[in-house]
Amino acid sequence: MSEQIDLAEYLFTRLRQLGVESIHGVPGDYNLQALDYIEPAGISWVGNANELNAGYAADGYGRIKGISALITAFGVGELSAINAIGGSYAEMSPVVHIVGTPPLTAQNARICLHHSLGDGNFRIFADMYAKLTVAQANLTDPSTAPSMIDNTLRQCVLQSRPVYIELPTNMVKQKVSARSLKFPLNLSIPHNDEGFEDAEVELILARIYASKQPFIIVDGFTAALGITAEADELVRVTGFPTSTTSFGKGIVNESYPNFHGIYAGEAGKQVYRPWVESCDLILRIGPLSSDVNTYGFTTIPNPKYTIDFHRNSVEIGGTNSFTNVHVKPLLRKILDRIDKSKLPRYDPYPDLGNPRQQLEALTPAKTDGVIDQETFWQRISTFFRSGDIILTETGTPSIGGRDFVLPPQTTLINSGIWLSIGYMLGASQGAALAQRDIIRSVTTTHTLTPENPVTADAPPSSRSSQRTFSGRTILFIGDGSLQMTVQSLSDTIHNKLPLTIFLINNDGYTIERFIHGMKALYNDVQPWNYLHAPIYFGADPNDASYPIVTRRAANWGELFHVIGEKEVQEGKGLTIVEVFMEREDAPDALKKLVASAARRNSGQAPPTETNEEGPVRRGSDEKMIKAAG
Missing domain, CATH: 3.40.50.970 (Thiamin diphosphate (ThDP)-binding fold, Pyr/PP domains)
Structure with missing residues (x-):
């Protein structure tokens, strides 16, 4: 040069x-x-x-x-x-x-x-x-x-x-x-001051050893901070009961016996919330304390019993805040020094639920039955496999997708705070392209097999570092959201990107209907012939190198048949499955979440409760600000 x-x-x-x-x-x-x-x-x-x-x-x-x-x-x-x-x-x-x-x-x-x-x-x-x-x-x-x-x-x-x-x-x-x-660009993370870091590590380990009912919450910024591997190891090594937020779903291995799905506060199972609130130690990794991600701020724990791990700071017990400390080397040192013999041995906790067991316990769906929001998101999980990248659009997909049962080495992308409707269609094009770029760059140096999958060799900030990429890119999106950014289909076809889309056709903006205006015209959208879109955007139906597969499913029997088809399972080209659901149907968690949002939008004060420390205003801005730091 x-x-x-x-x-x-x-x-x-x-x-x-x-x-x-x-x-x-x-x-x-x-x-x-x-x-x-x-x-x-x-x-x-x-x-x-x-x-x-x-x-x-x-x-x-x-x-x-x-x-x-x-x-x-x-x-x-x-x-x-x-x-x-x-x-x-x-x-x-x-x-x-x-x-x-x-x-x-x-x-x-x-x-x-x-x-x-x-x-x-x-x-x-x-x-x-x-x-x-x-x-x-x-x-x-x-x-x-x-x-x-x-x-x-x-x-x-x-x-x-x-x-x-x-x-x-x-x-x-x-x-x-x-x-x-x-020379390569220097992307190294600055080292923490050794003496200062040691003091923090010992303080955190002391809190862990002294706890009797610990709990881990893995949040979405964990991946962006490049500490996915450390978070997963902490969950596995300690065996502590663990949940993720919706934004953090998919970051840790969901097949671990101590994984209990998403902690949803007032929108979740009632046995779960009082148990979490009685924990004497909660480790929050990469937290995002937004209203949506915390179900109206109802999952933000008491700071007194919480250790929050941010990028450059750690907050311990609501009183000690250490800044200018880099979380990745800090967590690494905690894991290297942890003494398993000192970890708490607490009484069995209540049945908090295991997503995989809950899926297996579902009553078989009737073939002619209407596809319902309450069980669709669990049942469709049988379609997933390791290596898949799954995206859920804001609305019923992002809320319903919290019930997915994900295989190991699966990446889930959803929105935790921005919630720009239509984002996921464009993002899925970018994610599919990134997956193909990773596979192409790695397979030029070794043969891709199930025993030798592609592993992302990405910078330390990568959301997907140490993840394998040998699967499909799968998007779940509603009809209203797709209409926002439908030209992304043209970009996908132009670059011949493999993408599987489950289009939820429920005739409009369902999440907005539940917030306000269930029958209002402004929550309607113009019905489209969605399955004609690939041809409109120039896809060649005779191009065997880039197959176009379009299917529709109006009941459970049709859906199970479609996802069982070899063409749909392979996902080699553009696949669109239009899934019809009832207009006024939504996951139960969404109904509870939007009810809370509707109260805030109308200016109503959140409910007040009392515990042994005095009044607790659930969902208050004060509590959110303190927890978010």
């Missing part, structure tokens, strides 16, 4: 070194020259129908691959994508957003250019993005551009959140030093 290369070449070469094999985006006149450098860097251009879907797809790609990239044009393009970037920030997905901007001469002269607001202010959109990204770089100086790129990309990976890079058109071909590309 020459000592001097074009700036755009440096940027895309560095992205490829970090594992980006595909870039999402939409061409525009301010980024066209930069796009010429993508393919020579060994990266594939995805090409999306619009910037919002490109952002959603980049988010999904980043959650699987550990980093992703999105490129848009200045102004109109970047604002179209900003909703997706907001979600990436809120839910910790590492996305590099590259924006092609006008030439510096025009910006400095404050010329009235297209895609601007016409006021000569070319910083306004960058100022917006500064609120939604953890690092920004405006590449205006060839002498500093390489280091700015490296620093920005490093923050993207280490913080697992989006970053923003401006590439002015006149800077694309500017020569920069290539020397740094000879």
